Amino acid sequence: MTKTVLHIDASARIQGSVSRDLSARIVTRLNGDSVVRRDLSQPLPQVTEDWIAANFTPADQRTNGQNAALALSDDLVSELADADTIVIGLPIYNFAIPASLKAWIDLIARAGLSFEYSDTGPRGLLTGKRAIIAFVSGGTQLGSDLDFASDYIRHMLGFVGITEVEFVAADQMAIDPETALTAANAAVERIAA
Numbered sequence: 390m391t392k393t394v395l396h397i398d399a400s401a402r403i404q405g406s407v408s409r410d411l412s413a414r415i416v417t418r419l420n421g422d423s424v425v426r427r428d429l430s431q432p433l434p435q436v437t438e439d440w441i442a443a444n445f446t447p448a449d450q451r452t453n454g455q456n457a458a459l460a461l462s463d464d465l466v467s468e469l470a471d472a473d474t475i476v477i478g479l480p481i482y483n484f485a486i487p488a489s490l491k492a493w494i495d496l497i498a499r500a501g502l503s504f505e506y507s508d509t510g511p512r513g514l515l516t517g518k519r520a521i522i523a524f525v526s527g528g529t530q531l532g533s534d535l536d537f538a539s540d541y542i543r544h545m546l547g548f549v550g551i552t553e554v555e556f557v558a559a560d561q562m563a564i565d566p567e568t569a570l571t572a573a574n575a576a577v578e579r580i581a582a
C-alpha cells in the first residue's frame with residue numbers, strides 16, 4: 390500500500406476539470422495513509438534574481454532574507470521528498486504543460502536537494518518513488534509529435550530521480566470524449582496501490 394501521496398493539480402479550471410477528476414480518482418484508488426494536496430491554481434512565484442542568488446549561496450551562509458526567499462521552495466522539495474507516490478493532474482495547454490506546473494518544477498529542481506552534480510552529470514536524489522500523470526488534452530494525442538508535455542514531465546521527474554512514471558490519458562477529448570474517458574477510466578481501474 391502507498392503510504393504518502395503528493396497530489397498536484399495544475400488545471401486553472403476548478404469546476405468541470407477532467408484532469409482534476411482523474412487525479413482525484415487515482416489518489417482514491419491508491420488508498421494512501423496520507424495525502425498532501427498542492428493545488429497550482431493558486432499561483433506559485435516565478436524564480437527571480439533574488440531567489441537564484443539565495444539558491445546559489447551555501448545554506449550556512451544565507452541571510453534571513455535569503456532563507457525567506459527559499460522557504461516555499463524548501464517546502465515544495467520536502468513535500469516531494471516525503472511522498473512515496475506523486476499524482477499530477479496535467480491538462481495540456483497549447484501542446485505543453487501549464488505555466489503553473491513549470492513554476493513548480495523550477496522551484497523543486499534544486500542542486501543539493503533534489504539532484505546533485507556528479508562526474509557523470511546530474512543525478513536525481515529523490516529515488517524510489519512512483520509518479521502517475523493524469524494527462525488530459527483537447528486535441529493532442531499522448532506521445533504524438535505535437536505532445537511537448539509528456540516527455541518533458543517524464544524527463545524532469547527523472548532528473549530529480551523519479552523514473553517510475555506512468556500516464557493515464559484522456560487525450561483528444563475535443564475529438565472523441567466518450568472514447569477518451571472510457572480509456573482513462575479503465576486505466577484508473579488497473580492502477581495497483
